[in-house]
Amino acid sequence: MYRQAKYDEPLIFELGKKGRKAHIPPRCDFSRDKIKIPENMIRTTPPELPELHEGEVMRHYVRLSHMNYCIDVNTYPLGSCTMKYNPKINETLARSEKLMYMHPNQPVETAQGILEIIYELQVALANLAGLKYTTLQTPAGASGEYCGLALIKAYHEDNGDTQRDEIIAPDSSHGTNPASTVMNGMKLIEIKSREDGRVDMDALKAAVSDKTAGLMLTNPNTLGIFEDDIIEMSKIVKEAGGLLYYDGANFNAIVGKVRPGDMGYDVLHFNLHKTFGTPHGGGGPGSAAVCCNDLLEPYLPVPTIDYDKDKDYYFFNYDRPKSIGKLHGYHGNIAVALRAYAYIAALGFKGLVNTAEQAVLTANYAVRKLEKLDGFRIAGGKDIPRKHEGVLEATPFLRNYDVSGMDIAKMIISRGLHAPTVYFPLIAHEAWMVEPTENENKDRIDQYVDTVAEEMEKAKADPDYAHHAPTWTSVGRIDSGWSIRNLVVSYKILKDKREKGEYVP
C-alpha cells in the first residue's frame, strides 16, 4: 500500500509575518549611515522575501520533501536516466570543509589536494573511455555534447574543411543530441532506424558526404540494443572524413566490457550523475566529462588540468592556442566530480564491471517479464539481448482496452512505484522505457512486474479507473495545459492575477 503525504502547503511567502526571524547572519559594527549608493540607483522597495522563524522554514521544506518521490523510497526505473543509489559516503565527502571552502580563483598551490583528485578522475575516465584526454569543465551532459561537437567542428575548421557541418544521428537519439548540434551551428541529418532498432547501414551510407562532420551515436542505443555494426559504421564515417561522437548516457551498460575508444569513437561525454552514481537532485546539478583522442586534444576547453611530474605539481594549462575556449565560468561541477571519484574508488575496476553486468541482467529480466504481460510488446528486435534498458510498447493495450502507456504509468505511481520513461524514444509507440539499474534486486523487480500486471488487470475491467490515475499521490492527475494557457510562473504574477480577481487554482 502507498499513501503519499498531502498537505495544503501554502507558498512560503504566504506563511510569513513581518518581524519573524529565521537566521542571524554575521554583522559588522560599522555605522550603516556610511552607505552611499548613487541616488538614482538606490533600491527603494525591498524584495518581498519570506519572514518566518527557523522552525517554520524547517516545517515548510520537510513537508515539501514528503511530497516527493525519490530513489531511496522505491524503484525508479527511468530509461536513459540511470537512477541508481547515491552512496551516502559521497554526500559526507562532498561536505569536506577542505572542498566546500575553496575559491576557484585562490592560488593554485593552495588547491593541490582537490586538483590531484580531479586529475586522477580525469585519468580514470579516460581509461574507461579508451581515450586519452579528459575535461571536467562541462557541468551537465548537454554541455558535454556541446563541447564534444565543438571539438569536432574546430578540428574540421582547422583542417580547412569548413564545409563539414553535418552531424548524422539516428531518429532514436536523445533530444539533447539534435539540440546540441544546432547550438553548434551544425545541421542534423537524421537517419531512420531499422525495424530491429539498429542503425540502417544503407541510410548511413547514403547520408555521409564531404559535408559530414561526424556521427553522433549512443551505444547501446535508446532501445537498449548494442549497435553491433559499429566497426563498419566507424569505417564508413571515417572514410567520408567524419569523426565519431559517443553519447555516454547509456554507458552504465558496458563499463569495462567494451570501450568507446576501441569501437572507433573519437570523443564522448559521460554523465557522472548517471553512470557514476551522483545524485540527480530533482533535475541537477549533474556533471559531465568529455574524453577525446589525439586528433581533438588541441581544441579542448581552457584551462586543462595538467600534472607536472617532476615538480609533483598540478596546474591549469591556459597555453592552448587552438582551444575552443570556455564552457563554464570556472572548472565545472567539482563537488559532483568528487562524488564520482569516490564512487569509482569504492568499486574499483572489478566492481564497475560487476555493476554493468548486474545492470544488464536486471534490465533483461525486467523487460522479458513485462513483455509477457497481455498488452505489451517489445520494441526492436525480439531476440536481441538488451543492455541496460529495454523499451516496451503498450500499443496493444491501448487498442484493445482504451488505456494508454501513460495511463499504466500513472496507475503504478498510485502503487508507490515510479513509472519508467514514457513516450521515448520517439521511434517506439506508447513507449515504456525501463532501466532498473544494478540497484534493484530480483525481488524488487518481481514486485514491480506483479504490480504492473495487477494494475493492467484492473484497467481492463475499468478503463475509467486508469484514466483517473494516479490516486493516493499528493495531487491527482495534472492538467499542464492550464499552466501553459495562464503562465502563472511567479508569486508576483500570482499576486497580480488575484488583484485583478482572476481565477487561479
Place this chain on the structure above:
Amino acid sequence: MKEDFKGHPYLANSQQDLNEMMEYLGIKDIEELFSDIPDEIRFKGELDLPFYKSEYELIEAVKAKLSKNITTREVRSFIGGGVLDIYIPAIQDELLRRTEFYSAYTPYQPEISQGTLQSLFEYQSMICEITGMNVANCSLYDWATAVGEAALMSARITKRNKFIYTAATAPNREAVLKNYVVGANLELAAIPYDSATGKMDIAKAKEMLDDTIAGIYIENPNFFGVIEDELDEIIAKAKELGIKVTVGADMNSLALIKPPAEYGADICIGEAQTIGGGPLNYGGPLLGVLAMKFDKRETRQMPGRIVGITTTSNEGERAYANTLETREQHIKRERATSNICTNEALVSLSCAIHLSLLGPEGYKDTAETMYLSAHFIADELEKIGVKRVFSSEFFNTLLLDLKIPKDKKKEFTDFMLERKIFPGIPHSFDGENYDYLVTTSYLLCEEDLNDYVKAIGEWRK
C-alpha cells in the same frame, strides 16, 4: 559473473539472485547478454583505477588528499569575481540532505514531485522579487553560461545577429559568451569603458547602437566593482531601436541597488551561489540566474525549465508542473531554445531555503556588511597612499592599484599567505603589472580588514 564476486554495498543482487534471473532468461552466464558485441572490440584487460576496499579506507584516503588544500576559512579570503564565500546555516544543509530532494529525478511525473516543483516555483519567485522581473527560469549552470544564453535569446527574439557587451565584463564570462555565440554566428563587439571612472563609455556605446543589434549586455556593478549609474540614456536609446537589454547583476548588490527591471532591463542574469546557492566548492556547482519581464511571445524564447502553477484534471486543485515544455530539447529536439536538460535544481532549492532564512532584513544586512567592509578597506588604504584604479562608487568590490610586476606576483602571493590572506584576483591591463580585485564577504570582521590593510602596507615597504 566473475567467480570472485562476493557482493558489494552498491550492488543489489546476490549470486543466487543472479542465478535465478539467468535461469529465467535461459542463459548460463551473464556474458551471453554481451555476446552481440564483436569480439575484436571487447575489452579484455583490467584497468588500474583508484580503489579502496572499505568505506573507512576510502574516506581516509580522500581526506588525506584534500588535506593539502588551504581553505578560505583557514585564511581570510578577499576573492570574489562572481562567486563568494558565504555561511550556510545548519538547517539549510539539514534540509538539503533530505534524500527526498536530492535523490529524486527531474519532476517529469509531477503528481509525485510536488515538493521539487513547489520549491522551484518559490525559487523563481524569490529571484523575481530580487531582480524586479516577473518570470525567472529554475536555473542555468552559472552566470557565465547565462550571459551566453541571454545573447542567444536576444537574437531569437529580435531575429538579429549582433550582440554588444561592456568591456568591463568579467573575463571568464566573456570567454563563455564568445564560445556560446559561435553556433548562432552572432557578431560580438565590446563597448569600451572610461579609463578614469571604470564606467561604460556612454558616448561610444551610443555610437555603436543601431537597429541591427539584437542585444546589449551590461554588468552592474561591473567586473571592476564599479556601479554603472548613468545608464538611462543608453537604455532608452536601446529600447527605441528594439534592442534587448540584459543586465548582469551581483545578486547581493541588489539589496541596496535598484533592481534592473526598474531601470529598463528586459533580462536580468547573475550568480545565485552568492545569495545562498551553496558553498564555493572550488567553483561548482553554481547557480545561473535568468529572469525577464513577462511577455507572451518573448518568454517563449527563454532557455531552461520553468515551473508554473496548474490544476489537477479531475478535482481542480492547485498543483505545480513544468510549463512551456515545448521550448525544451526533449520535445522540440533541434528546434529547442537551448540544449540544457540537467540543470542546477538542487542548488535552486538551496538558494530558496537560504533566502527564506535571511528574509528581507538578513538579505539587506549581509549586503550592507559587504559594502561597509569594502569601503573600510578602501578608506584605510587610501590613508596609506594605496588608491583604487577607478574613482567611481562601488558595492563590495574594488580594484586596488598595486601594480605588482609579473615576476613579483608569486612573492606577493606567498607574502600574503604567510599572513593568512588570499589577497584577491590579480588583474593586469598591460600583461606586465598586476592590480588586485578585492571583494569583501560578510564573514570578515574588523580585525581581518585591519590585517589586510596592514599587510598591504608592509608589502609596500
